[in-house]
């Protein structure tokens with residue numbers, strides 16, 4: 538009987554429109570696992586429209602809650618309290634009869650509820666994005682958040698494990714080019730990918746979280762084609778990104794979460810907005826790189842953002858810089874931007890580099906990073 542009511546409840550949820558909007562809303566999820574009292578659970582919270590959602594059944598298992606199917610929804614009992622979760626857009630009714638808003642949706646067959654639901658049962662929720670910590674606890678927890686974060690330090694890392702297998706071969710010093718494109722994705726990423734495809738060239742894309750959310754299909758396409766992935770933060774705003782080391786880390790983590798949510802991929806390669814000098818000082822690098830990220834700047838600046846349609850200027854400048862590096866057997870790391878103007882100069886540049894015998898490789902986490910601070914982490 539209970540099962541039947543539950544099924545009815547779930548199927549009603551399927552018919553409502555709110556779940557789609559909640560599930561597809563843009564968001565970032567730096568947290569990969571939910572802490573439940575003193576243990577790190579296997580629950581992977583989903584960040585949507587500014588909130589963390591968790592599968593109700595899994596959370597109930599972790600916290601020993603009792604779920605009972607009712608005609609009007611589900612009764613949730615735990616921590617000495619109960620509440621009723623109403624079907625449809627009915628929200629929830631607390632033990633004292635107070636009605637509260639509670640958006641729910643289905644994901645992969647699981648009913649997802651806001652983690653906040655547990656606060657109505659008397660739990661405390663803590664969130665520390667810089668530590669990748671999201672935790673729910675009651676009086677039975679012995680560890681405070683600092684002790685918890687220290688205990689699970691190894692597991693509480695950015696979601697970067699899903700880094701796609703990239704077929705990078707070790708390049709020949711001075712004869713291998715690392716093409717990089719910042720600030721994407723954009724409305725013309727597809728055309729950029731087409732050009733790279735025509736020349737069979739691999740490049741690394743340092744993408745902005747906000748643009749990933751705007752052009753999700755471009756992100757998917759980039760991943761699908763096996764192009765390289767990197768993070769460029771969320772906002773590209775100097776006063777925000779460089780406000781503090783924690784702010785910079787949170788922007789990278791949020792961008793990685795967007796990448797993960799959109800394309801199921803992750804990366805540990807980062808390039809801070811405007812490059813790492815002068816603002817990405819030691820305190821920033823310690824904070825961010827100690828989380829496993831690798832810092833990449835460039836040694837060839839195309840200035841394609843500045844000269845835009847002046848292809849000749851961009852082309853000549855890039856080739857001059859490349860030839861200079863060849864003398865010191867240094868592999869060029871070329872900075873370009875994922876923008877419409879760059880499409881014009883790119884074919885000519887790739888054509889010449891190929892003719893001169895350069896091969897193109899992806900940046901990977903195993904290469905020694907090229908950055909202005911010579912920070913090899």
Ligand SMILES: [Zn+2]
Nearest residue numbers: 719720810811
């Ligand atoms: Zn940029």
